Amino acid sequence: MKKIIALALISLVLVGSLVASTIVIKGSNTVYPIAQLWAEDFKAMNPEVEISIEGAGSSTGYKALLEGQADIADASRWIKSKEVVAMNEAGKLFVPFIVAYDGIAVIVNPELGIENITIEQLGEIYSGKLGSWKNLDDSLDNKRIVVYSRDNASGTYEYFTETVLGDERLAPQVQMLPSTNAIVEQVSQNKYAIGYIGMGYLTDTVTGLAVEGVLPTVANVNSGTYPISRPLFMWVDGTNGLPEGKVMDFIKYALTPEGQARTLDAGYVNAYGIE
């Protein structure tokens, strides 16, 4: 008899652990750091919930959501028309929540000695028309501008090149690096380098330039004056109504004043009120 009770208990625990929900989050690596902070908080409040987060790019998030392999898709860009077509063909409806804002900071080496840059100048630098710093400003050294960019798999890349280049092409000599850290590292080592990163990754080893005279600060992104900033999304599958349970609780937490305050910890900007 005791054995049967023990077995029943064990199976209950097993079933319970299966039911104990897992939240799977995939998508943008820009959203990743803030999703991770929220996941830590959320797990502290709901110890039975498992949260797995991947940050391999916005496209991977939409793909995973379409294939039902994720509960939440992080995205640093809006859904593309071909992704909408795929969604429609699958008979699904995805629902977005704006969870934070991201400003992209343009960084140079502190020794270079410039503080401001325009979108047009950025376009000329990234398309290779301005070869030397002297062409930008006569007071600068006649040295080659060493241009860094993220890989074309990154959402930050897409948004940045769209904003500063439009339809123009990136010059072949632009160096595409696989991570933000690599860009910060290279710019901090090289006096004549320029790069761009999410504002959350700004360190004091590099200078974040003012763009069109507006500094990359939380206040300026919040007020909408900083020109290279964008909303960050979490998408859920809303085909049968908004998801219930832990997935929705997670998003609700992210949008609370407390959750929004965390965006500042990750270097992003809150989308809604914080206390």
Place this chain on the structure above:
Amino acid sequence: MIGRKKRDLVVEGFIYLAAILTTVIVAGIFFFLFKDGLPLFGEVSFKEFFTSPYWYPTYEDAEYGIFALLIGTLSVTGLTILFSIPLAFASSIFLAIFSDKSRNFIKSIVELMAGLPSVVLGAFALKYISKWIIENIPSAWTGLNIFNASLVLSLLSLPYFITLMEDAIRAVPKTQIEGSLSLGVSWTSTIFRVVIPQAKSGIFNAMILGINRIIGETMIVLMVAGGAAMVPSGIFDPVRPLTATIAGEMGETELGSTHYFALFMIGVILLLFSTCFTLIASKLKGSGKIDKR
């Protein structure tokens, strides 16, 4: 109890199965790479793919030229060979002929090097070698370039070269070396006239296997080769080798798009490289005069 014969049969069958499985897997890899790579040439001309230096796969009017990427791979590989083969050659002669007590110590260092994860070496190069290059080499405009990647790749490939070359040199019968020395021939001449000619095919074999390894290495070139899809004009220019392109872009590529086919076609090219080298290596080994005993 199963009889001895039966047991042998079972074991034999299992071994055959394992061997066949490996063959099937390799054939499968070939098949699927070609299946996903060949459709590219329905959309991009053969000539554009191999001769255009413009790699712009994510633009409206996309271009899929891998010439710059191919040059990237070849230049990084070439410089790595220049760095590592002379060093490996000298070390292997030392290890095979001259070292006595120090051999075990050096061998274990070499083995330790072989076990270094490439991502760790990459991170080191990104932070320190790159900085050193910018500070000390005036003609280098970026710290991530062919030179840096080749330096790190040399570290990675040295253990392969050294181990394989040492084996080749050790296979030369000791009696011949002793014979040569006892005739009053100097060490230098003995090495160049007796040892090297005998070990030649083994040394070539080692070189080819090592080169194969260098071409396929991905993490280091992704991290430190610079990532610029340009045709380099010097060893301090950044490049974007074929492997780095696949690794950097595959994650965001839509299944069945031209970009996707192009990345698979790059995979096919890498596989063909590797097949050629492996075939040459096995030919050399077959014709080699290595005394197996």
